[in-house]
Amino acid sequence: MKIEEKLAIDAFKTDKESHIRINHDICRTKCTLKYCLSVCPGHLYEYNEEMKEITVEYAGCLECGTCRIACQKGAIEWVYPRGEYGVQYRYG
Amino acid sequence: MDKIDVVIVGAGLAGLSCAYKLADKGLQVIVVERGDFPGSKNVTGGRLYLMPIKSLIGDMLDGAPFERKVVREQWSLFGRENSINVDFTANKFRDHDHSYTILRARFDRWLSERLIAKGVFVIPKYRVDDLLWENGSVAGIKAGNEEIYAHVVVASDGALSFMAEKAGLRPKMMPKQYAVGMKEIIELPEEKINDRFNVESDEGCAHLYLGDVTKGVFGGGFIYTNKNTVSIGIVAGIQAMMAKDPPLDAYTLLDSFKERYEIKRLLNGGNTVEYSAHVIQEGGYNGLSKLCGDGIIVTGDAAGFALNVGVTVRGMEFAIASGIMAAETIIDAKEKDDFSVRTLSSYENRLKKSFVLQDIESSKEMPDFLENDDFFTFYPERFPGFLERALWFGEGPKGKMGKTLWNEIKSSGMLSFKRLKALYRIKNI
Numbered sequence: 001m002k003i004e005e006k007l008a009i010d011a012f013k014t015d016k017e018s019h020i021r022i023n024h025d026i027c028r029t030k031c032t033l034k035y036c037l038s039v040c041p042g043h044l045y046e047y048n049e050e051m052k053e054i055t056v057e058y059a060g061c062l063e064c065g066t067c068r069i070a071c072q073k074g075a076i077e078w079v080y081p082r083g084e085y086g087v088q089y090r091y092g
Numbered sequence: 093m094d095k096i097d098v099v100i101v102g103a104g105l106a107g108l109s110c111a112y113k114l115a116d117k118g119l120q121v122i123v124v125e126r127g128d129f130p131g132s133k134n135v136t137g138g139r140l141y142l143m144p145i146k147s148l149i150g151d152m153l154d155g156a157p158f159e160r161k162v163v164r165e166q167w168s169l170f171g172r173e174n175s176i177n178v179d180f181t182a183n184k185f186r187d188h189d190h191s192y193t194i195l196r197a198r199f200d201r202w203l204s205e206r207l208i209a210k211g212v213f214v215i216p217k218y219r220v221d222d223l224l225w226e227n228g229s230v231a232g233i234k235a236g237n238e239e240i241y242a243h244v245v246v247a248s249d250g251a252l253s254f255m256a257e258k259a260g261l262r263p264k265m266m267p268k269q270y271a272v273g274m275k276e277i278i279e280l281p282e283e284k285i286n287d288r289f290n291v292e293s294d295e296g297c298a299h300l301y302l303g304d305v306t307k308g309v310f311g312g313g314f315i316y317t318n319k320n321t322v323s324i325g326i327v328a329g330i331q332a333m334m335a336k337d338p339p340l341d342a343y344t345l346l347d348s349f350k351e352r353y354e355i356k357r358l359l360n361g362g363n364t365v366e367y368s369a370h371v372i373q374e375g376g377y378n379g380l381s382k383l384c385g386d387g388i389i390v391t392g393d394a395a396g397f398a399l400n401v402g403v404t405v406r407g408m409e410f411a412i413a414s415g416i417m418a419a420e421t422i423i424d425a426k427e428k429d430d431f432s433v434r435t436l437s438s439y440e441n442r443l444k445k446s447f448v449l450q451d452i453e454s455s456k457e458m459p460d461f462l463e464n465d466d467f468f469t470f471y472p473e474r475f476p477g478f479l480e481r482a483l484w485f486g487e488g489p490k491g492k493m494g495k496t497l498w499n500e501i502k503s504s505g506m507l508s509f510k511r512l513k514a515l516y517r518i519k520n521i
């Protein structure tokens with residue numbers, strides 16, 4: 001089952017603004033290993049070749065916090081989505 | 093400033109249990125929860141042990157929506173292309189309220205409704221953004237434009253606790269001290285679950301998997317049976333995944349697990365109805381936060397009260413117990429009208445006298461013990477391998493079984509000084 005299909009099953013309420021901000025300067029100058037690309041259970045981080053920067057598909061975020069812990073360079077500013085927004089688990 | 097007695101951040105098991113006890117004693121409590129309803133953000137594997145908390149909870153869980161009573165315990169060691177399985181059941185487990193599988197979105201919601209019936213305010217859809225301070229003491233919370241002042245704030249906001257961090261009680265989170273759990277809920281008819289897992293209706297199975305399921309990194313897999321769904325998941329150390337070259341893609345692990353022959357048949361025809369992920373503390377005793385400050389107490393996952401004993405994670409009964417002990421501490425503080433750290437620190441003594449800190453303390457060596465890669469690569473490769481060769485009857489003579497086995501064990505390096513020494517440390521945990 002593709003990861004996109006899995007995320008499509010979940011219920012999300014998407015806020016207008018992302019709850020995850022990336023400091024691209026840090027990614028460019030201080031990080032070679034780019035762990036954010038591999039640790040995310042939703043596979044939501046990507047390197048955008050055109051913009052030459054890391055992007056995150058915040059609308060599919062499972063709010064696990066793994067990226068926040070894995071990026072030890074301090075490039076990820078991560079808060080929970082505002083109340084009411086984000087993933088809504090029906091089983092949990 | 094008008095203050096209520098207590099504001100609790102987070103309506104998970106820790107926060108709700110705390111509120112339950114406080115309400116019993118007539119204190120004014122508000123619980124603030126960021127999800128649409130309590131439970132809508134919460135993930136667990138699936139099993140709650142009841143024995144340790146029995147004397148604490150009173151009637152709190154009477155009529156709770158348990159899924160199945162666990163009467164069958166299974167462990168598997170997965171090699172790359174083979175596996176060994178242990179299957180355990182006992183009358184004792186069937187006759188006692190030992191442990192039950194649960195689904196948190198249902199369970200937490202049910203408990204919160206019980207609280208509301210008791211007159212507790214549970215406010216969903218509000219994310220607490222900050223703490224309020226007064227003369228160096230925590231004095232309440234801020235959620236959007238709302239401010240609530242309280243004598244005590246209880247941080248029950250889970251493993252990523254922003255509240256403990258803002259209160260300066262928790263150090264920076266390190267990848268080594270956390271694992272991530274990824275889980276799917278798979279719908280199957282009740283009779284199919286009964287048949288495939290060899291249990292009656294209402295009876296369930298807890299199956300834990302070690303070895304190739306995590307591609308050799310620290311962690312494991314699990315299956316818990318619910319009424320008409322199955323919870324299947326993988327837990328993997330964050331640092332351990334990062335340390336692989338190339339780093340392991342977390343999102344692929346659960347699919348490879350589900351693709352295994354041993355698993356596929358169990359889930360055949362089932363529909364995935366949810367995919368979730370959540371971090372778990374792995375720091376053990378040394379990963380705990382400070383447990384209280386002036387005007388604040390930290391409970392459950394927020395304090396680091398979780399224990400990974402190999403592949404089975406224990407956290408829920410710690411959350412419930414610590415929530416209740418926080419409540420007892422606050423009830424005491426209210427009588428003394430002193431909410432400073434001096435009074436609140438009796439919380440730690442309560443925990444130390446209970447299974448919470450005693451179990452976490454006695455597993456102090458567990459994180460170091462499990463850091464030994466042998467458990468996730470060497471043994472899972474070897475043990476199923478031995479059996480495969482012992483059980484295989486090929487062309488030609490079979491030879492002496494015992495002798496072959498002995499030679500295998502010797503040549504595998506299992507009896508090397510290094511490995512035996514590592515194994516010997518098992519007595520410490």
Ligand SMILES: Cc1cc2nc3c(=O)[nH]c(=O)nc-3n(C[C@H](O)[C@H](O)[C@H](O)COP(=O)(O)OP(=O)(O)OC[C@H]3O[C@@H](n4cnc5c(N)ncnc54)[C@H](O)[C@@H]3O)c2cc1C
Nearest residue numbers: 102104105106126136137138139220250273392393407408
């Ligand atoms: C995959 C997995 C498998 C596990 N398996 C088991 C198991 O089988 N048995 C077991 O005992 N334990 C298990 N655990 C551990 C167990 O789930 C946790 O220890 C337990 O859920 C902790 O409960 P809690 O109430 O402390 O935190 P949580 O359940 O995380 O609750 C925290 C609550 O706070 C809310 N919140 C957070 N921040 C804010 C904010 N700023 N404002 C408002 N609300 C906020 C959240 O929405 C949530 O409702 C497992 C964990 C995982 C991830």
Ligand code: SF4
Nearest residue numbers: 027031035036071075
């Ligand atoms: S977000 Fe962190 S891990 Fe990812 S590229 Fe930037 S600095 Fe590296």
Ligand code: SF4
Nearest residue numbers: 040061062064065067
């Ligand atoms: S919080 Fe979890 S799901 Fe969300 S982006 Fe980070 S790693 Fe991915």
